[in-house]
Amino acid sequence: MKATIRYRFNAELHDDESLYERARGVVERLADVHFGFREWWTVPAKARQSPFALGDREDVLKLIEMQRQEFQRKYPGVPLSVSNGVLLSNARSEKQWRANGSITIAINPGPGEVRLDIGDLSAATETPTELVWSSLRALTEDPRAVFAQTNVKQSVGKDRKLYSLNCGVFPHRDFLGWMGYVNQAVSGSQVPDAERVERQGQGTLILATEKVDLFDARLIEKMNKVEISLAELGLLPITDASISE
Template sequence: MTIMYRCKIHCTIPERIVDASTVYRDLEPLLQALLEVSALFNGWVEHSRGKGPIPFTDRTRFIEMLAFNARQDGDEYPTAPSAAGAGANLTTARTHKEWKATGCTSINYWPWFGQLTMEIDAPIEAFGESEASVIVRRCIAAIAQTVDVEFVSTDAVGPKPEGKGYQTYYLNHRLFPHRRWLGWMGFVPVLVPHRFIPEAAKMEVVKGRGTIIVAVDEPFDLHNPDHIKRAHQVELRMANAGLLDVTDTSLLE
C-alpha cells in the first residue's frame, strides 16, 4: 500500500484585507460543503490564545476570538502583511490526542496572504486506498464551489526512500522550480478540454467555476516513478497551455 503521511491542498486566492466577521462568512459555506464530502470534516475549532478550543459553531465567540487575534497581531507586528486583517486556523482536533488521529484535518485561511490550505493526515488510512483520491478531489470541488480561487495544487508527503525523514512532491519532485505546480491534482478557474491535457487521469468541470485536473487517480506514491512522470507530463502540458504562471522570474535569468 502507498504510504502517505498527509496531503495538503494549496489554494491561491485574491489578497484581501477583511475583518473577523467576513472571515467567518467566507468559511461557513466551505465547511458545510466539506461536511457533505465526509463526516470526518466536522467539529471544527480554532485553538484560541489562552482560552482553549473555540467551536466554529459558536459564532459569536469565534468571531470575537478572530477579532482579538487580529488586533493583537496588529499591535505586535504593525508592519506585517497580516496587521490590518483577520484570518483563521481551523482544525478537527479538539484535544492533544486528536492531533494524532487518522484523518485529522486542518484549514488555514489567510486572505491577507492570498492563501487557503487544507491538510489531511493519513488520508489513505482514513478513507481507504480506493476512496482517498475521490475524497481529495471532492474536497477540491468543494473549495472551488465556495471560495474564489485562482489556482489549486495538491502536495503529497511521504517517507524518504531510505526511510528516515520525509519528502514531498513540492520540495523534492516538482518539474518547474520557477512556476506554479499541480502535484497530485488541482484546479484552474477556466474550462480546459481533456484533449488539451491527454496525460491527465481525469478532468472534471466545476460548473461555473473551472476545471479540476487530476494527474494520478489513485493515492500519489512518491516512490512510484510512473506517478512522478505522469505529474510532470501534465504540468508540462499545463505550462505550454499557459496554465502554470511563472512565480520566480529570477530563475529565468
C-alpha cells in the same frame, strides 16, 4: 502520507464578522464530503487556551479580535492582510485530532488562500484519492478560486519526499501536484496524461494520477507530464520571472 490542498483567490481584507462568515462558508462546502468535516474547532494559539466550536459565533469573534489586536501590537505598521485569517481543526482534543487524520484548514483571505491539510490520509479514510478529489471539488466551487494544487509528503523508512521540493518539474513555476484546478476550460486532449479532467464552473479540475506514490518513478513522470502540458497552455503561474524557460 500527508496531502495539502491549497486554493488561491484574489486577496481580500475582512473585518472580524465578515472573516468569520467567510470561514463558515468555506467549511460548509466541505460538510458533505466526509463525516469528519462536519464540525470544526479553533486551534488554540497557547497551551492553556481552549478551542471553540466554529458554531459558537460570539466566542470565535472574540478570539478573532484578540488575535488581530495581538498581531497589531507585535507587528506595528505591518498590513493586517498578512495575517487576516482563521485556523481550524476537525477535533476538540489532540488525541481525537490524530485519530481523525490530523486535519486542519487555514482560511486566509488576506494573502488570498485556503489551505486544507490532511496529515494522515490512511487514518482519515480508506479511499484517499476520492477524499482529496471531493475536497478539492468542494473547495473550488468558490467562484473566486483562480488556482489550486495538491502537495504530497510521504515517508518510506527513513526516506522522506515532498512533491513540491523533490519531484516537481519547474524551478520557476508553480506546481499542480497530485491534483488541482485551473480557472480556464481545459479538455482531456490538452492534458492527455491526466487521469481525470472535469469542468468546474468557469474552470477545470485535473487529476494527474489515481494513485500517488512519490517513490514510484512512473507515477512522478505522469504527474510531471501533466504539469508540462499545463505550462504549455500558460496555466502554471510563474513564481520566479528571473529564470527563463
